[in-house]
Amino acid sequence: MFANQQKGNRRPGIPCPECGFFIEMPLEDLLYKQEFKCPGCLLELRMDRSSSQKALELLQQVKVAMDDVKKASDFTR
Numbered sequence: 001m002f003a004n005q006q007k008g009n010r011r012p013g014i015p016c017p018e019c020g021f022f023i024e025m026p027l028e029d030l031l032y033k034q035e036f037k038c039p040g041c042l043l044e045l046r047m048d049r050s051s052s053q054k055a056l057e058l059l060q061q062v063k064v065a066m067d068d069v070k071k072a073s074d075f076t077r
């Protein structure tokens with residue numbers, strides 16, 4: 001298990017269900033990509049829209065929250 005990347009880092013991504021490797025990717029990709037590969041164990045993760053509905057809703061909430069943060073802190077990014 002790679003748990004070393006989960007302490008307070010707010011980088012978007014998901015931990016691999018197989019090896020625990022934290023797969024970094026933009027929230028947009030998480031939301032809209034059909035599948036992606038874990039760089040740690042090369043497991044192919046497939047987003048099953050119907051069965052991961054709850055997870056997707058959660059991600060969408062996170063994204064909304066992040067957009068709000070972006071709006072609130074309108075720096076150079």
Ligand SMILES: [Zn+2]
Binds near residue numbers: 021038042
């Ligand atoms: Zn993996």
